[in-house]
Amino acid sequence: ALGSPTQRRPGSRQRFVADLSQCLFDFVVQLLPTQEELAVKEDVRKLLERLIRTIEPESRLLSFGSTANGFSLRNSDMDLCCLIDSEERLAASDLVTMLGDLLERETKFYVKSLPHARIPIVKLSLDPSPGLPLGIACDIGFENRLALENTRLLMCYAMIDPARVRTMVLFLKVWSKRRKINSPYKGTLSSYGYVLLVIYFLVHVKNPPVLPNLQQMPPLRPISEEDTHLHGHNIWFFDDIELLRQRWHSDNNESVADLLIDFFRYYSRDFPYNTGVASIRSGLLKKDSKGWQNDLSNQRYNDARERNRLCIEDPFEADFNVGRCVTKDGLYTIRGEFMRASRILSSRPERAIIALAELCE
Ligand code: GTP
Ligand code: MG
Structure with a gap:
């Protein structure tokens, strides 16, 4: 009865997306802590x-x-x-x-x-x-101390555009928990990993970007090496969010629903899982260049290969793969879930709330 998306009346997509954005806000608000x-x-x-x-x-x-x-x-x-x-x-x-x-x-x-x-x-x-x-x-x-700093970095990203960033992240956290793909102990990805995937997408994939790259912005005044490094890791990032709000403005006006639909499409179809590393500091990197890709034929490196199926560079510990716990099966399941989500959203059921319920079933 719904017809395929291409047969629909023009304007129905806009309506669906607007509805979905509103549903996402409403859904997330009721899940916030009291x-x-x-x-x-x-x-x-x-x-x-x-x-x-x-x-x-x-x-x-x-x-x-x-x-x-x-x-x-x-x-x-x-x-x-x-x-x-x-x-x-x-x-x-x-x-x-x-x-x-x-x-x-x-x-x-x-x-x-x-x-x-x-x-x-x-x-x-x-x-x-x-x-x-x-x-x-x-x-x-x-x-x-590094965990305290990466918490502060994520908080700053959340504060730049809370309506879109927090809504997306919170929704993905609920979705990944409900779909049971949020357990590093069982071979899938931690919440921290999903948050990094969202930020990577908003900084490096979206064009124009939704978020600036806080780790690559020039400091307001020169800072000594001692103040920017902790245990040999560069932990500096632009954290004056008040100033940033005055001076930085995203040219990307997509709604949270548009972004979410595109997020699922990107991670089900376009992200190069076999060769790529998602780095919020540096953009898309190659597993090769980080020594995270190992020769299939070489038995000795099988362990490393198994640990580097999904590569997400930690924002401060550049040699640390946040996705290291994701196994071959785990990645297969996660990608299957991204595809399922993408399919549900592109089929555009009559009401957005139904899509949302089905997504998180
Ligand atoms: P929920 O507990 O699901 O609400 O999510 P969370 O945002 O607390 O994320 P999680 O419990 O996965 O991680 C908590 C914090 O631990 C993160 O914000 C990081 O600071 C830190 N952390 C978690 N996993 C890693 C990791 O693999 N590497 C590093 N460096 N820090 C991590
Ligand atoms: Mg936690």
Whole structure:
């Protein structure tokens, strides 16, 4: 009864896209965390900080990840990072063990300490309560300053054009969770990875770009190497968002629905998965040039090949592939989902809300 898109009346596409944009905004708004949830989380952070200071008086506990970058959904987990400002400090593994014991004694959290993990962390969870109907999950790591910086970078990108950037990112997070392609442990991609794919698309694929490249903008005044580098990584980016809003203006006026449709089309059809690396700092790079592509015939490199199916360069750690957990099967599934989404949106059912429901089924 709907006919193929090409047989439709002119104007029906515009109507569908306008509808879809409105549906996306409405859909995302109801998934934002409530004020109450944010307040409870901040209380939890303060409580934990107070307890950690009984072990390390010079420490601070900071939020990173979605709770701090503007891409938080209702009931998302809390990522916390402990920074210790004194020279003499305990080793992270000792601190993790001591903190785990302390939290087990002093709080109601379920505690799991991982002192010997690659990145030692304490994992906490709390059962549901009236303020947090779905409970809480929280990871505490130590000295992860790069994660704090990449959180700030994503937050700045979100603030430049919240209506389009946040809506797209939040929708993709829900979609990827509902479609079960958001589990690095099972061979698919982390939320962080999806956010980088969106920013890459808005900075480097869209023409004219929706977002500027904050890492390549000239600083307002000269800055010393010492101020721009952390553990050998260049962490500088243009972070004066107020000024940027006055001086930078995107010539791209596409609606959020147009952008989303194009996002799915690009990642189902056009992104060169076999040879390409998505870098928000540098644009499209070659796996070859980063040593991320390995000869099929060479057994020795099979592991590296398996780890580099989907290549997304970390914004600060250039030798780190954020998509390293994505397996061959995982990538096949993810691309299949991009294609499915693209197909649903191009079939343009009569009402946009139906497309959205089907997308996230
Ligand atoms: P949700 O937890 O799903 O709401 O998303 P999130 O935005 O918190 O993302 P995620 O939990 O995947 O990552 C949290 C933060 O950890 C990110 O913002 C990054 O700062 C950091 N992070 C996650 N994965 C990586 C990674 O592979 N490399 C680096 N350097 N940092 C990462
Ligand atoms: Mg998180």
